[in-house]
Amino acid sequence: MSSKIRDYNKLAVDILNELGGEDNIVTVARCATRLRVVTQSTPENAKETIANFSGVITVVEKGGQIQIVIGTNVDKVYNAFTQLLKSGNKVDVNSKSSILNRVIATMSAVFAPFVYVLAGAGILQGILILINLAFPGFDKTSTCQVFSFISWAPFTFLPIFIAITASQHFRCNIYIAVACCAALLSPTWAEIAKFIKEGGTFDLFGLPLSETTYMSTVLPPLFLVWLLSYLERFLEPRLHSIIKPLFMPFICLVIMVPLTLLVVGPLTAGAARYISIGYNYLVDFAPWLAGAIIGAFWQVLVIFGVHWGITPIVLENMKLNGQDSFQAYQTIAVIGQVGAALGFYIKTRSSEMKGVSISAFVTGLFGITEPAIYGVNLRFKKPFIYGCACASIGGIVAGFFTPYFYAYAPLAGPLTIVNTINPEHYNSVIGVSIGSLIALFGPVILIQIFGTNENNQNNGKIENDTPKIVLDKINITSPMIGKALPLSEVPDPAFAQKLMGEGIAIEPTENHIYAPYNGKVTAVFESSKHAIGLSLDNGVELLIHVGIDTVNLTNNEFSYHVSMGQQVKTGDLLISFDPQAIKQAGYPLITPIIIVNTDQYQLITLTENKDVNLDDIIFEIKQ
Numbered sequence: 001m002s003s004k005i006r007d008y009n010k011l012a013v014d015i016l017n018e019l020g021g022e023d024n025i026v027t028v029a030r031c032a033t034r035l036r037v038v039t040q041s042t043p044e045n046a047k048e049t050i051a052n053f054s055g056v057i058t059v060v061e062k063g064g065q066i067q068i069v070i071g072t073n074v075d076k077v078y079n080a081f082t083q084l085l086k087s088g089n090k091v092d093v094n095s096k097s098s099i100l101n102r103v104i105a106t107m108s109a110v111f112a113p114f115v116y117v118l119a120g121a122g123i124l125q126g127i128l129i130l131i132n133l134a135f136p137g138f139d140k141t142s143t144c145q146v147f148s149f150i151s152w153a154p155f156t157f158l159p160i161f162i163a164i165t166a167s168q169h170f171r172c173n174i175y176i177a178v179a180c181c182a183a184l185l186s187p188t189w190a191e192i193a194k195f196i197k198e199g200g201t202f203d204l205f206g207l208p209l210s211e212t213t214y215m216s217t218v219l220p221p222l223f224l225v226w227l228l229s230y231l232e233r234f235l236e237p238r239l240h241s242i243i244k245p246l247f248m249p250f251i252c253l254v255i256m257v258p259l260t261l262l263v264v265g266p267l268t269a270g271a272a273r274y275i276s277i278g279y280n281y282l283v284d285f286a287p288w289l290a291g292a293i294i295g296a297f298w299q300v301l302v303i304f305g306v307h308w309g310i311t312p313i314v315l316e317n318m319k320l321n322g323q324d325s326f327q328a329y330q331t332i333a334v335i336g337q338v339g340a341a342l343g344f345y346i347k348t349r350s351s352e353m354k355g356v357s358i359s360a361f362v363t364g365l366f367g368i369t370e371p372a373i374y375g376v377n378l379r380f381k382k383p384f385i386y387g388c389a390c391a392s393i394g395g396i397v398a399g400f401f402t403p404y405f406y407a408y409a410p411l412a413g414p415l416t417i418v419n420t421i422n423p424e425h426y427n428s429v430i431g432v433s434i435g436s437l438i439a440l441f442g443p444v445i446l447i448q449i450f451g452t453n454e455n456n457q458n459n460g461k462i463e464n465d466t467p468k469i470v471l472d473k474i475n476i477t478s479p480m481i482g483k484a485l486p487l488s489e490v491p492d493p494a495f496a497q498k499l500m501g502e503g504i505a506i507e508p509t510e511n512h513i514y515a516p517y518n519g520k521v522t523a524v525f526e527s528s529k530h531a532i533g534l535s536l537d538n539g540v541e542l543l544i545h546v547g548i549d550t551v552n553l554t555n556n557e558f559s560y561h562v563s564m565g566q567q568v569k570t571g572d573l574l575i576s577f578d579p580q581a582i583k584q585a586g587y588p589l590i591t592p593i594i595i596v597n598t599d600q601y602q603l604i605t606l607t608e609n610k611d612v613n614l615d616d617i618i619f620e621i622k623q
Contacts, residue, residue, distance in 0.1 A: 397434055403427070
């Protein structure tokens with residue numbers, strides 16, 4: 001960790017130079033703590049070099065952006081950086097990046113909001129599998145059939161979920177998008193497609209229709225909504241305001257649904273099918289090789305956000321074959337990082353890192369590896385490498401058993417191994433179980449032998465020459481009502497690794513932020529209004545950041561009740577927000593509350609309460 005910024009202009013110049021100069025910059029923006037830059041290409045070693053600059057906390061590449069975490073001084077660096085750019089149109093958070101980055105960002109934005117719904121349905125499918133094993137014939141009962149169609153409902157009507165999230169991402173009318181995608185799921189169309197499949201002919205405007213059906217599909221509704229967004233933007237200035245509410249949906253329906261049935265659907269569904277066939281060919285040819293590759297590199301894809309692009313392949317496999325091998329190997333890759341976090345917990349002597357690693361381990365049991373990757377494994381490098389290597393070996397071993405998942409699991413991990421159980425192919429669960437044991441205990445053993453690599457890292461601590469403030473005791477109460485979480489559970493590495501400072505996170509149950517103490521507003525963000533900086537009269541500097549990546553929200557999801565430089569008193573209303581709109585846009589509501597000047601204090605104790613109210617103490621600061 002570098003010392004604090006001494007020269008903002010020099011830092012801005014250095015960052016721009018390392019990123020390849022103005023010609024390589026596509027867009028630049030800022031949020032509460034970081035400079036967000038999109039480049040045409042990332043120069044070699046640029047991220048590592050910038051991370052070592054004085055004043056830079058860390059560098060994260062996420063969602064097609066190079067995010068340079070600076071802290072509350074980011075506004076000064078941003079202002080200096082933008083003054084170096086002659087092209088003012090580069091200062092635009094919504095400008096386009098590369099095609100690959102846009103694809104990754106789109107997949108993430110579309111699937112992230114409802115992935116837990118699919119995960120819940122997948123768990124129900126796994127439970128039904130176990131019950132049927134324990135009680136043969138259960139699958140023939142009416143009870144099983146009811147819960148079976150409940151578990152399959154989110155997958156059957158997946159295009160509706162995609163219509164909702166994709167319309168938000170592409171900024172088009174959600175109701176028109178749902179109407180178009182619902183038409184694709186019409187029982188009448190299913191009957192027509194079946195008729196065509198059986199050899200009949202059916203045409204639209206004299207053009208023959210294909211037998212493509214759209215239940216459980218990903219790419220057809222996704223491309224439909226994408227094209228719909230362009231159609232709406234074309235019609236918007238051309239329709240009079242009096243007729244627009246009626247004729248906008250009319251025109252979109254009569255154009256987009258036929259266009260999808262004739263062209264978009266067959267092409268995109270066919271592309272997904274052939275990609276799936278190509279992957280399955282590799283599995284049939286050398287399943288051990290598929291296991292080795294997925295085991296070694298799946299978590300690398302997670303780091304870069306590319307993993308969302310695999311979802312259509314997996315869903316296409318489940319739709320065509322009722323089984324999928326990718327998730328079998330994916331599970332082993334996930335468990336490799338879980339094992340690395342467990343091995344780190346056993347080996348480390350740091351009480352702080354024990355807390356971080358065990359929390360990451362528990363979260364990993366549910367298939368969520370970001371806390372393990374960013375909070376522990378990638379941070380110290382060796383654990384991440386051990387996890388990938390052992391997962392690759394586990395994937396090779398599992399490959400000799402030709403394993404499959406028989407129920408879809410959006411969050412594949414230790415708890416979804418039950419999805420590999422099939423009475424007609426027990427080798428599947430045997431292979432994945434053996435591979436998972438290798439992936440779990442291999443990193444544990446390697447870390448005990450070769451260490452955690454903690455001695456070679458700076459552990460994310462801020463080096464600062466500011467003297468410690470000696471105080472008897474300061475208590476800071478909660479600025480909001482909700483459930484308290486450790487920072488390690490925040491899905492953002494800058495917060496999870498406490499690079500911004502010590503703090504706590506709260507999952508809000510109400511939609512207001514209040515001043516926890518008398519003080520002054522020192523930072524506001526007028527575009528999004530998603531965060532606020534406070535300098536309290538007791539000397540504590542706070543950053544309250546509502547949600548993760550919510551800087552991208554600019555549709556009045558947040559409202560300020562104070563202004564920059566305003567004096568506030570305990571209990572004053574600072575921010576109001578719309579939780580439903582934020583969730584629908586696909587952003588977590590987890591709110592980090594950070595003591596920005598952590599380095600000036602000697603001991604900060606966090607609350608152990610799970611539920612916090614406005615009068616509850618969340619920080620106790622002592623000498």
